[in-house]
Amino acid sequence: MSDVFLLDGEQVPFTVGQTVMAAARAAGRYIPHLCWHPEFQPHGSCRLCTVKADGHFAAACTLAARPGMTVDNRTAELDDQRRTLLQMLFVEGNHFCPSCEKSGACKLQATAYELKMMTPHFDHFFPDRAVDASHPDLLLDFNRCILCELCVRASRDADGKNVFAITGRGIKSHLIVNSPSGRLADTAMSLADRAASVCPVGVILAKGRGFVIPIGERRYDRQQIGAAEEQ
Amino acid sequence: MKPKIATTSLAGCFGCHMSLLDIDLRLLELLQRVEFDRSPINDIKTVGPCAIGLIEGGVCNAENVEVLREFRRHCKIIVAFGACAVNGGLPAQRNHLDLRDILEEVYQTSPGLAPGCSIPNDPELPLPLNKVHPIHEIVRVDYFLPGCPPSAEAIWKFLNDLIIGRTPVLGHGLLRYD
Ligand code: SF4
Ligand code: SF4
Numbered sequence: 001m002s003d004v005f006l007l008d009g010e011q012v013p014f015t016v017g018q019t020v021m022a023a024a025r026a027a028g029r030y031i032p033h034l035c036w037h038p039e040f041q042p043h044g045s046c047r048l049c050t051v052k053a054d055g056h057f058a059a060a061c062t063l064a065a066r067p068g069m070t071v072d073n074r075t076a077e078l079d080d081q082r083r084t085l086l087q088m089l090f091v092e093g094n095h096f097c098p099s100c101e102k103s104g105a106c107k108l109q110a111t112a113y114e115l116k117m118m119t120p121h122f123d124h125f126f127p128d129r130a131v132d133a134s135h136p137d138l139l140l141d142f143n144r145c146i147l148c149e150l151c152v153r154a155s156r157d158a159d160g161k162n163v164f165a166i167t168g169r170g171i172k173s174h175l176i177v178n179s180p181s182g183r184l185a186d187t188a189m190s191l192a193d194r195a196a197s198v199c200p201v202g203v204i205l206a207k208g209r210g211f212v213i214p215i216g217e218r219r220y221d222r223q224q225i226g227a228a229e230e231q
Numbered sequence: 232m233k234p235k236i237a238t239t240s241l242a243g244c245f246g247c248h249m250s251l252l253d254i255d256l257r258l259l260e261l262l263q264r265v266e267f268d269r270s271p272i273n274d275i276k277t278v279g280p281c282a283i284g285l286i287e288g289g290v291c292n293a294e295n296v297e298v299l300r301e302f303r304r305h306c307k308i309i310v311a312f313g314a315c316a317v318n319g320g321l322p323a324q325r326n327h328l329d330l331r332d333i334l335e336e337v338y339q340t341s342p343g344l345a346p347g348c349s350i351p352n353d354p355e356l357p358l359p360l361n362k363v364h365p366i367h368e369i370v371r372v373d374y375f376l377p378g379c380p381p382s383a384e385a386i387w388k389f390l391n392d393l394i395i396g397r398t399p400v401l402g403h404g405l406l407r408y409d
Contacts, residue, residue, distance in 0.1 A: 096324060097408035098314060098379035104409065113406050119311065119375035120318050123368055128327035215409055224403050 003067040007031075008074055014065040021049055021061040024073075030226030031073050032082050032111050034089075034200055035148035036061040038230055040157060043149055048082050048111065083115045090120040092171075094127065094143035101210050102202030104218030108146060109201075110225035132177065134185035138196060139205045145175045146201055155195035163189045175203070197231075234282035234394065237268040237306060241295040242322040242363055243288025245271070246380040247313035251285075253383035264394060278305045283393060285312040289319040290364045294357035303370040308393065314379035314408065316366045321379075323363040330361050374399060378407050 002013040007024055014023035019042060024031050035046040042061040049060040052072040060071070072078065089108060097103045132140040147166060152175075155163040163184070167176050179186035189195065196204060215221070219228060240248060248271055254261070269278040278284070284306030290296055303309055314320040325333055334350045366372055376389050376399070385405040392399035 090318070094324075094327075095318075095408075096320070098321070100409075109408055112408070113403070116400075116406065118317075118377060118406075119367060119372070120365075121367070124319060124323070124326075124365065126319075126323065126326035126362065221404070 003065070005065050005067065005069040005071060007071045012065075018065050019061055020051065020053065020058075020063045020065050020069075020071055023065050024060065025230070029073075031060045032079075032114065033061060034107055034111065034146060035150065037150055037153075037198065039194075040150065040153040043153070046085070046146070046148055048085055050078065050081065052078065079115055083112075083117050084121075086112045086115060086117050087119075087121045089146050090117075091122045091124045092127070093125075093145060094129070100144065100202040101205050102144070104215055104221045105213075105231070106202060106220070107200035107225065107231075108144075110220035110228075113220070114225050129174075132184050134183040135189065135207075136185070137191040137207055138184060138189065139207055140177070140184055141203055141205065142175060144202045147173055147175065148200060150198045150200060151175070151195045151204055154198040155189070155193065158194035161188050161193065161195070163187045163193075163195060200231075233264060233266045235268045235280070236265045236270070236283045236285065237278045237281045237302060238270040238272065238285040238312070239278075239287065239298055239302060240271060241286060241288035241298060241316070241366070242291035243313065243315045243320070245287070247285075247287040247316075247378075248272070250313075250378075250380035250383055251386055254387050255383070257387055261390065278302055281306045283308045283310065283390075285310050286316050286366050287312045289315045289322055290360065290366060290369050291322050292357040292359045296360075296369060299366055299369055308373045309366075309370065310389075310393070311366050311372050311375045313381055314377055317375050317377045319363045319365045323365075326362045330359060334359075376401075379409055382407070 002015050004011040004013050007029055012023050012027045012029060021031055021033065021036055025038060031049050031051065033049040035043045036049060044059045044062040047059060050057055051060045053063055054070055097109060103109060129142040149166060151164045152166060155161050162178055165176055165178055166173055168174050176182060177184050177187060191206060267273050268281045269275045278301055284302040286299060286302060286309060290299060311317045315322060338348055338350045378385055385401055388401060388405055389399040
């Protein structure tokens with residue numbers, strides 16, 4: 001017998017120790033998120049999954065489910081805050097979707113569609129970030145990094161290679177490659193690594209595959225993100 | 232009286248206007264319900280009082296600023312029409328570079344230029360801005376229609392909503408940034 005909590009008024013079963021996010025996902029429910037992934041330890045950094053649990057704000061990905069708990073998820077108030085978080089992510093980097101190979105399969109973009117983000121609203125930073133094309137099979141385009149640390153977790157916990165890290169603080173935080181030269185070519189990273197396919201946006205991209213799936217037929221073109229499987 | 236619509240392309244490629252033409256026969260239906268004021272479609276050059284102004288493209292030079300402000304003064308509703316108006320788009324991809332460096336490279340130092348080439352400086356040319364801006368960084372914008380370009384279906388849905396006074400809503404497949 002499993003316990004249940006209420007997510008937007010509907011019962012969601014959970015097992016002891018499960019988070020609100022994991023239980024909701026297992027039950028086919030969608031709580032908007034970017035840094036959470038079922039294969040990895042929750043990180044609680046993007047704050048997109050913030051819900052109101054028994055009246056208190058909490059990140060659904062780190063919040064342990066409790067029997068009888070009442071969780072508000074897709075309320076206008078929470079979705080407004082989520083949209084603002086997304087807008088800040090968009091203006092902080094350089095997200096030029098029409099030329100991005102991830103377009104249509106990007107979680108940031110698809111989440112923004114789901115939350116009806118019509119404009120980035122804030123003034124753009126237009127930061128200057130170099131790309132790293134040194135690796136024979138992989139391209140790194142740092143312009144699109146949202147600092148979710150999924151690649152950091154995947155490389156460390158699944159691949160055992162520790163290729164990526166976040167450095168700097170606050171607005172200066174950025175992703176670095178863990179090699180003396182700082183270049184991806186000088187790491188043990190390979191195309192088969194979990195870290196090579198885990199990036200929710202268009203930073204870590206396999207080379208030589210551009211437009212293999214045409215725009216308009218990609219993952220979130222076919223299905224809204226709430227209904228799609230985690231990638 | 233039919234409501235008036237004005238359209239213009241600032242730092243855009245006219246792709247959004249081409250997509251507007253892609254509504255095909257529905258253009259005739261649209262013309263039953265609205266009248267076009269200044270627009271590349273009819274080549275009227277000055278904008279008068281309008282219900283809706285569609286702005287394609289971001290703002291990359293002094294003339295763009297002037298035209299955009301002119302539209303804002305005359306249109307009740309300003310729509311950022313397409314990716315470049317919404318977020319700067321392709322032209323804004325120059326924003327991390329220094330403007331003088333770009334002009335020098337294009338007109339003076341890149342290989343294959345005729346000897347004596349220099350940066351164009353004709354008084355008729357509008358002065359470029361240091362950065363390309365989405366239009367909401369210059370004027371108040373009422374609605375945003377993203378897409379590079381927005382599809383004819385998205386434009387049709389959006390305009391229909393606007394004309395009958397409803398907040399435009401684009402469902403799955405119509406709201407796109409690419
Ligand atoms: S990473 Fe996503 S949001 Fe950013 S440019 Fe690519 S498709 Fe667009
Ligand atoms: S590169 Fe991708 S996976 Fe890694 S932190 Fe940035 S957005 Fe996340």
